[in-house]
Amino acid sequence: MLDYLFTYGTLQDAQVQIYVFGKPLIGSIDVLTGFQKTDAAVYQRYPLVIKTNQQEHEVEGVAYEVSEIDLKKADIYETSAYKREKFQLKSGKWAWVYVENSN
Numbered sequence: 001m002l003d004y005l006f007t008y009g010t011l012q013d014a015q016v017q018i019y020v021f022g023k024p025l026i027g028s029i030d031v032l033t034g035f036q037k038t039d040a041a042v043y044q045r046y047p048l049v050i051k052t053n054q055q056e057h058e059v060e061g062v063a064y065e066v067s068e069i070d071l072k073k074a075d076i077y078e079t080s081a082y083k084r085e086k087f088q089l090k091s092g093k094w095a096w097v098y099v100e101n102s103n
Contacts, residue, residue, distance in 0.1 A: 001067075001068075002065045002066065002067065003065075003066050003067070003068070003071060003095070003096060004063045004064065004065060004066065004089075004093050004094065004095035004096065005025075005063070005064045005066045005070070005071065005074060005095060005096050005097075006030060006032055006061050006062070006063050006064075006087070006089060006095040006096065006097045007027075007061050007062050007063075007064060008032070008037055008047060008049060008059050008060070008061035009046060009047040010046065011064075011074065011077075012061070012062050020073050020074060020077045021066075021070050021073055021074075025064040025065065025066065025070075026064065026065050027062040027063055027064035027065065028062065028063055028091075029060065029061075029062055029063075030060075030061060030062065030063040030089045030090060030091045030093065030095070031058050031059065031060055031061070031089060031090035031091075032049065032058065032059040032061060032087060032089055032090070032097060033055050033057070033058050033089075033090055034051060034052055034053050034054060034055055034057060034087075035049040035050060035051055035052060035057055035058070035059045036049065036050050036052055036057045036059065037049050037050075037059045038050060046081075048082075048099070048100055049097065049098075049099060050099075050100070051099065058090070063089055063091070063093055063095050066096075071084070071096060074098075078098050080101055081100075081101055082098035082099065082100065082101050083098070083099060083100075083101040084096045084097070084098055084099075085097060085099055
């Protein structure tokens with residue numbers, strides 16, 4: 001079964017995809033509403049999306065088709081600085097999104 005992974009940072013890079021997943025991913029441009037993106041938020045280097053619940057706040061990115069194995073690989077790549085949660089995108093697709101892990 002395929003899932004979607006919404007990306008807004010380094011996982012959009014083809015070389016990073018090959019490094020993490022062993023292949024380029026197939027995806028389409030989409031929008032995450034109710035969030036804002038902050039750059040250099042994690043380790044003063046990587047972006048992060050923050051939930052605002054305000055529909056006028058939007059983050060543009062790409063929703064990629066991924067398998068359960070791909071998601072496990074992405075979890076390792078993203079480290080414990082992020083946690084994966086599912087949100088509905090502007091297109092209507094439900095996708096996994098890496099958000100701040102405040103645990």
